[in-house]
Amino acid sequence: MAIDLEDDILQDFLVEAGEILESLSEQLVDLEQSPDDSDLLNSIFRGFHTIKGGGSFLSLTNLVDVCHKAEDVFNLLRNNELSLNADMMDAFLRVLDEVNDMFEQIKSGEDPSAAEPGLIAELVAMQDPDAAAASEPAESAQAEPASEAEVAAKASDEAEDAEIEQVVDDAAAAAAAEDFVSGKDEITDEEFESLLDALHGTGGKPQAVTGSSTEDKAPAPADAAGSEEITDDEFEALLDELHGEGAGPTSANDAAAETGASETQQGDGEHISDDEFDALLDQLHGKGKGPTAAAGDKPEQPSSPAASDKAPPAKAKPAAKKAAAKKPTAKTATKPAAAAKKEASVSKGDTTVRVDTSRLDDIMNLVGELVLTRNRLNTLRQSFDDDRVHKAISSLDVVTADLQTAVMKTRMQPVKKVFGRFPRVVRDLARSLQKEVSLELEGEETDLDKNLVEALADPLVHLVRNSVDHGIEMPDQREQAGKPRQGRVLLSAQQEGDHILLSIKDDGAGMDPEVLRQKVVDKGLMDAESASRLDDSGCFALIFMPGLSTKDEISDVSGRGVGMDVVKTKISQLNGTIDINSALGEGTELRIKVPLTLAILPTLMVQLGSRKFALPLSIVNEIFELSSKNFSVVDGKEVVLNRGKAPPVFYLRKWLLNDSDQFKDFAGDPHVIMVQVGNESVGLVVDQVIGQEEVVIKPLDKMLQGLPGMAGSTITGDGNIAIILDVPGLLKSYVQ
Amino acid sequence: MTDIQADSGILQCVTFTLEDETYGINVMQVQEVLREVEVAPVPGAPNYVLGIINLRGNVVSVIDARTRFGLPAKDSDEMTRIIVIEAQQQIIGILVDSVAEVVDVKRDEIDTAPNVGTAETAKYIDGVVSRDDTLLILVDLNKLLSEAEWGEISNL
Numbered sequence: 001m002a003i004d005l006e007d008d009i010l011q012d013f014l015v016e017a018g019e020i021l022e023s024l025s026e027q028l029v030d031l032e033q034s035p036d037d038s039d040l041l042n043s044i045f046r047g048f049h050t051i052k053g054g055g056s057f058l059s060l061t062n063l064v065d066v067c068h069k070a071e072d073v074f075n076l077l078r079n080n081e082l083s084l085n086a087d088m089m090d091a092f093l094r095v096l097d098e099v100n101d102m103f104e105q106i107k108s109g110e111d112p113s114a115a116e117p118g119l120i121a122e123l124v125a126m127q128d129p130d131a132a133a134a135s136e137p138a139e140s141a142q143a144e145p146a147s148e149a150e151v152a153a154k155a156s157d158e159a160e161d162a163e164i165e166q167v168v169d170d171a172a173a174a175a176a177a178e179d180f181v182s183g184k185d186e187i188t189d190e191e192f193e194s195l196l197d198a199l200h201g202t203g204g205k206p207q208a209v210t211g212s213s214t215e216d217k218a219p220a221p222a223d224a225a226g227s228e229e230i231t232d233d234e235f236e237a238l239l240d241e242l243h244g245e246g247a248g249p250t251s252a253n254d255a256a257a258e259t260g261a262s263e264t265q266q267g268d269g270e271h272i273s274d275d276e277f278d279a280l281l282d283q284l285h286g287k288g289k290g291p292t293a294a295a296g297d298k299p300e301q302p303s304s305p306a307a308s309d310k311a312p313p314a315k316a317k318p319a320a321k322k323a324a325a326k327k328p329t330a331k332t333a334t335k336p337a338a339a340a341k342k343e344a345s346v347s348k349g350d351t352t353v354r355v356d357t358s359r360l361d362d363i364m365n366l367v368g369e370l371v372l373t374r375n376r377l378n379t380l381r382q383s384f385d386d387d388r389v390h391k392a393i394s395s396l397d398v399v400t401a402d403l404q405t406a407v408m409k410t411r412m413q414p415v416k417k418v419f420g421r422f423p424r425v426v427r428d429l430a431r432s433l434q435k436e437v438s439l440e441l442e443g444e445e446t447d448l449d450k451n452l453v454e455a456l457a458d459p460l461v462h463l464v465r466n467s468v469d470h471g472i473e474m475p476d477q478r479e480q481a482g483k484p485r486q487g488r489v490l491l492s493a494q495q496e497g498d499h500i501l502l503s504i505k506d507d508g509a510g511m512d513p514e515v516l517r518q519k520v521v522d523k524g525l526m527d528a529e530s531a532s533r534l535d536d537s538g539c540f541a542l543i544f545m546p547g548l549s550t551k552d553e554i555s556d557v558s559g560r561g562v563g564m565d566v567v568k569t570k571i572s573q574l575n576g577t578i579d580i581n582s583a584l585g586e587g588t589e590l591r592i593k594v595p596l597t598l599a600i601l602p603t604l605m606v607q608l609g610s611r612k613f614a615l616p617l618s619i620v621n622e623i624f625e626l627s628s629k630n631f632s633v634v635d636g637k638e639v640v641l642n643r644g645k646a647p648p649v650f651y652l653r654k655w656l657l658n659d660s661d662q663f664k665d666f667a668g669d670p671h672v673i674m675v676q677v678g679n680e681s682v683g684l685v686v687d688q689v690i691g692q693e694e695v696v697i698k699p700l701d702k703m704l705q706g707l708p709g710m711a712g713s714t715i716t717g718d719g720n721i722a723i724i725l726d727v728p729g730l731l732k733s734y735v736q
Numbered sequence: 737m738t739d740i741q742a743d744s745g746i747l748q749c750v751t752f753t754l755e756d757e758t759y760g761i762n763v764m765q766v767q768e769v770l771r772e773v774e775v776a777p778v779p780g781a782p783n784y785v786l787g788i789i790n791l792r793g794n795v796v797s798v799i800d801a802r803t804r805f806g807l808p809a810k811d812s813d814e815m816t817r818i819i820v821i822e823a824q825q826q827i828i829g830i831l832v833d834s835v836a837e838v839v840d841v842k843r844d845e846i847d848t849a850p851n852v853g854t855a856e857t858a859k860y861i862d863g864v865v866s867r868d869d870t871l872l873i874l875v876d877l878n879k880l881l882s883e884a885e886w887g888e889i890s891n892l
Contacts, residue, residue, distance in 0.1 A: 369793045372793060373793075611777075655779065656779040658777065698794070698795040700778070700795070700797070701795075701796070701826055701828070702826055703797050703826070703828070704778055704785060704788070707778065707779075707780045709779070709780065710779070713776075713778075713788055713795045715790050715793060715795070719790060720774065720776065720790065721788055721790050721795065723776065723779070733780075
């Protein structure tokens with residue numbers, strides 16, 4: 001089936017299921033640590049179930065298949081009918097990968113390809129260690145609902161054959177419809193009949209119930225569903241389907257099954273004993289309204305296995321539970337725990353709105369304009385001689401600043417979004433390297449600009465992999481060194497003023513400055529003399545040099561010596577900094593500092609001739625006046641003497657002004673701005689330093705994009721344009 | 737310019753002058769006409785890009801039509817205008833000697849480009865219309881900002 005990416009329902013599904021997938025990855029890794037955590041098992045089960053539900057509605061059969069199988073296994077797990085082992089974990093993680101792949105396919109408009117058959121077989125095999133289940137899912141499915149039906153039957157014993165017959169017919173029709181719709185269920189009509197015969201045979205009593213329900217079966221579950229946790233959208237969609245196909249029972253059953261399942265999730269997931277079930281049915285019987293809903297359930301018990309192809313036991317059970325769990329809801333609106341929980345989730349849901357990020361970006365741009373206008377007013381302020389104007393501008397100033405913060409906050413996302421993937425990364429890596437590593441996360445709730453969250457993901461993955469690969473030693477080595485076998489990697493985030501500080505800390509071997517010195521000389525990246533002059537932190541910074549790897553062997557994990565260099569570049573692009581602390585034998589800590597947002601950039605405004613330029617403030621170390629005393633020429637290169645060092649100095653006007661302007665006099669007192677580029681310090685001479693200004697970056701047109709050294713432009717307080725310089729790019733293209 | 741083939745028989749053109757020639761561009765692509773404002777040069781930009789301007793809070797690049805058409809440079813005067821146009825999903829300003837008027841051109845009067853003007857100009861010509869003994873040259877904006885030139889920029 002072709003996938004219509006314009007479809008709102010599909011889009012909603014992708015967003016929602018995408019979130020579930022993210023949390024699934026985290027939960028699965030957690031599960032490995034605590035395999036008996038029933039909350040966790042339930043929530044994973046729910047996750048797969050929800051994806052499956054959405055997927056089946058959108059006819060994503062392959063996706064449904066694999067989720068369904070996984071759901072089955074988790075159902076057994078959470079009912080303690082199976083216990084988790086490492087192979088299963090691997091399989092689950094593969095399932096997750098598979099589902100993620102399918103998602104990518106769906107997003108690109110393709111029908112997801114079928115899951116690896118081996119994986120499905122594995123999942124099926126898991127369900128029954130005795131290997132019987134795979135061949136006879138239908139059979140076991142049959143048994144379950146049958147017994148369930150018996151329970152129902154026993155509960156009420158004034159059965160009337162005619163009515164029973166009606167149920168049978170009705171349910172058979174439902175099954176037939178199901179056949180038509182799904183086209184692949186394995187329960188034949190005969191089987192189904194026999195199932196119902198079993199029900200009939202025990203002289204059950206769903207009759208009173210049934211009689212009223214045959215005609216209006218569809219509305220009945222619909223009613224029930226209305227009071228359940230199904231969202232309006234899902235519900236509406238179901239109703240649509242129901243009307244459209246005229247396959248009332250099928251959809252209704254689906255609806256009910258959904259409802260039931262969600263109800264099951266809400267409930268504590270315990271089995272409801274027969275006694276309880278009896279009691280419920282009795283209550284139900286007494287009520288006028290109850291039967292309708294109940295009737296919806298009854299035929300659906302048999303047919304819901306049909307709804308899900310192959311109908312393994314897992315499916316039947318939720319259905320059964322649902323039957324029990326739903327009745328109270330239908331009967332009286334006052335259902336204690338479940339209802340309360342439901343309400344809580346509803347009211348919580350109402351407080352959030354999903355907004356397209358492009359809309360947020362628009363708002364951010366508008367606020368940017370406002371900030372610029374405010375800056376302009378602030379500049380004009382001096383020319384007004386009226387107190388009222390000053391007051392008005394002051395309050396505009398405050399409000400704009402608040403608005404800016406508020407809008408910025410809407411774009412914030414918890415760092416958890418990035419951190420969430422690390423448990424999996426670390427687990428997989430540790431397993432493949434045969435190391436023992438535990439990952440701790442701190443400050444996951446720290447908020448960060450959305451774009452930054454995305455941009456940080458890759459560098460962080462790299463650094464965490466590095467910590468596990470290079471940092472943490474093999475378990476035996478660790479024991480010899482008197483450390484616990486299990487290594488520890490701590491990933492933390494915290495806000496520091498207008499910056500976010502991310503740190504990756506391991507308790508591994510640490511780095512040896514001597515080894516690094518040796519390495520850099522061996523690789524011919526630096527001569528021995530300059531290497532020996534480096535202090536320890538200078539040595540650590542060497543790992544950011546392109547072409548340097550401390551690993552002797554290249555693995556698929558790391559060791560090519562390109563990674564850290566890329567990380568460093570990436571972080572600098574985000575106007576961030578990265579530094580390293582390491583103690584031999586004790587571990588290494590990498591600290592990344594990035595601004596809270598990318599939209600507004602603190603800059604240092606400088607003047608060259610009549611033009612204004614902005615330098616990102618994050619790279620500026622120091623500013624001082626240029627004088628003949630501190631200026632000199634060494635080896636034909638202009639340098640400036642500063643703090644006992646002689647860094648090279650460059651005249652920006654030579655690069656940035658056209659020929660006629662270049663040789664005019666300085667427009668002010670020339671200053672040297674010391675900037676940090678990579679590990680080097682460089683002086684830039686400007687005509688005049690204007691001051692610090694927060695600017696909104698306006699990207700240059702397509703026509704001007706990619707110009708070396710130009711990061712963008714901005715509109716200054718006086719309405720003019722200033723070009724924002726990309727200093728590393730500038731040095732790269734202009735310094736010979 | 738696909739708009740020329742649009743169903744209506746009349747094409748409205750904004751006319752501007754460069755040197756002694758009159759040029760026309762589809763009025764639908766013109767956003768506004770500005771008196772010359774201060775253009776901030778962008779270091780390292782191709783020579784025909786004059787720089788960028790602040791258009792009510794948006795940064796817009798301005799190209800010099802004279803340089804683009806291979807004409808000699810001329811100091812700006814009070815007739816100089818910047819035509820802000822939209823082509824290929826971007827907003828671009830074009831600096832011209834002067835902007836004259838909006839004229840109606842019958843589509844069937846448009847001749848395919850003869851060999852007029854300099855070779856440089858010919859590249860960007862979509863067609864010509866002869867009116868009252870003068871030629872109105874229709875400029876293809878998409879070609880004016882054409883792909884070949886992107887290559888030139890990226891080679892810089």
